[in-house]
Amino acid sequence: MRIVRFSDGDSPRYGALEEGSTRIVVLKGDPLFNPVEPDGRIVELDEVRLLSPVIPRSKVVGIGKNYAEHAREMGGEAPAKPVIFLKPNTSVIGPDDPIVRPSWSNEVHHEGELAVVIKSLAKNVPVDEVDRVILGYTVANDVTARDCQRTDGQWTRAKGFDSSCPLGPWITVDPALDVENLRVTTRVDGEIRQDETTAHMITPVRELIAYVSTVFTLLPGDVVITGTPAGVGPIEAGQRVEVTIEGIGTLSNPVVDA
Numbered sequence: 001m002r003i004v005r006f007s008d009g010d011s012p013r014y015g016a017l018e019e020g021s022t023r024i025v026v027l028k029g030d031p032l033f034n035p036v037e038p039d040g041r042i043v044e045l046d047e048v049r050l051l052s053p054v055i056p057r058s059k060v061v062g063i064g065k066n067y068a069e070h071a072r073e074m075g076g077e078a079p080a081k082p083v084i085f086l087k088p089n090t091s092v093i094g095p096d097d098p099i100v101r102p103s104w105s106n107e108v109h110h111e112g113e114l115a116v117v118i119k120s121l122a123k124n125v126p127v128d129e130v131d132r133v134i135l136g137y138t139v140a141n142d143v144t145a146r147d148c149q150r151t152d153g154q155w156t157r158a159k160g161f162d163s164s165c166p167l168g169p170w171i172t173v174d175p176a177l178d179v180e181n182l183r184v185t186t187r188v189d190g191e192i193r194q195d196e197t198t199a200h201m202i203t204p205v206r207e208l209i210a211y212v213s214t215v216f217t218l219l220p221g222d223v224v225i226t227g228t229p230a231g232v233g234p235i236e237a238g239q240r241v242e243v244t245i246e247g248i249g250t251l252s253n254p255v256v257d258a
């Protein structure tokens, strides 16, 4: 099943979209906090505007340098422990929302990534129990002001600015999804920039969630983005970035200047 959050002109609604279907079964409430219960309406996918499938209640947790090739292109080796940073929930945008390049950066990069959506409160979760705290998976773009990342000394401005966290197009809830071997492909105006599988993560998904839960209490609706493969690069106003993850879908956003 895919969980969508959408607008049909009214306040945001949630729906369930079956694989291969364009029919959205509208749900009574937010499936994170309510039983999945249809409200009786069906809408067509092309009749609504998809929104970010989740607005994190407290945080987006980012993981840096989790693919060895990417660590090397950033000019170093992979760290011994995963590097953790935060993106505020105000950085989140949805499918087709514009990535707004801030006026104070001259070098904004795409970073296509697998995103994990947390289902239930999680603290010190053992690796073999991680699946019970995960609602599902979506696609993220960890948009980064690379020049500021280099000069600021920490990453809050470079990775936390408004519109720096596109998420979507939906949350895939599928116990059969092999998240530790999914292809992540980023295209800019159709040109492939990143193309790697999650099998090449240094710390795999479940271990990451377990580790992050030793640092933070994760709340329902929090999101963990799991690091980007090699091939990061600049995006300019007028371009379109598409991040595709096998078995989940494609997140597409235009780029504009502030």
Ligand code: MG
Residues within 6 Å of the ligand: 062, 063, 064, 111, 113, 142, 227, 228
């Ligand atoms: Mg990243």
